[in-house]
Amino acid sequence: MTALMPESTNDQLLTFFIGEDEYGLSILRVREIAEYRTLTPVPMTPAWMRGVMNLRGTVVPVVDLAARIGLEQTVVSRRTCLIIMELDVETERVVIAVMVDAVSRVVDISSDDIQEPPPFGLGVDCVPGLVRVDDRLIVLLDLTAILSSAEIMDAATFLPSLRNEAADARQ
Numbered sequence: 001m002t003a004l005m006p007e008s009t010n011d012q013l014l015t016f017f018i019g020e021d022e023y024g025l026s027i028l029r030v031r032e033i034a035e036y037r038t039l040t041p042v043p044m045t046p047a048w049m050r051g052v053m054n055l056r057g058t059v060v061p062v063v064d065l066a067a068r069i070g071l072e073q074t075v076v077s078r079r080t081c082l083i084i085m086e087l088d089v090e091t092e093r094v095v096i097a098v099m100v101d102a103v104s105r106v107v108d109i110s111s112d113d114i115q116e117p118p119p120f121g122l123g124v125d126c127v128p129g130l131v132r133v134d135d136r137l138i139v140l141l142d143l144t145a146i147l148s149s150a151e152i153m154d155a156a157t158f159l160p161s162l163r164n165e166a167a168d169a170r171q
Helices: 149-170
Strands: 010-018 021-026 030-035 049-055 058-064 081-089 092-100 102-110 129-133 136-140
Touching (some): 010 081, 010 092, 010 136, 081 102
Parallel strands (some): 058 092
Antiparallel strands (some): 010 021, 010 102, 049 058, 081 092, 129 136
16 A cells, blocks of 8 residues: 555545646645745745745645656746645744645545556656546645655744844844
């Protein structure tokens, strides 16, 4: 069984587009979907770290998923969305936003629907499999593998210092 579905034989995927290609991830990791909003860039971060956003008083790092997986940076359009996710990193739960071109749908799949990933590309850790839905091949992504634990923790530990600096500036 893949890392995508560790405990059950049925799962739901949130599918989304990067360019013309459809990708999917387990809905269990998704907290919410938000419209794109203006981001605050953070100096000295990788190009795929597009900045941070304020989500109801919480500063959340925003990752450009296309850029992170080696594609061109996302060009913001009226369909650009932010998928707000909760990832477990070591002993902490980290909230992170992933920028995609458009969110598509939620689909039901079973572990039997998942095909082995190709032996090339992002790698088995990042792509736990492929699934065919309505004559489209959807690439499944494992974001905890795509964003290394160190990268997620760097973003998570950077944010409290950013909040503290903002609070000090207001005083």
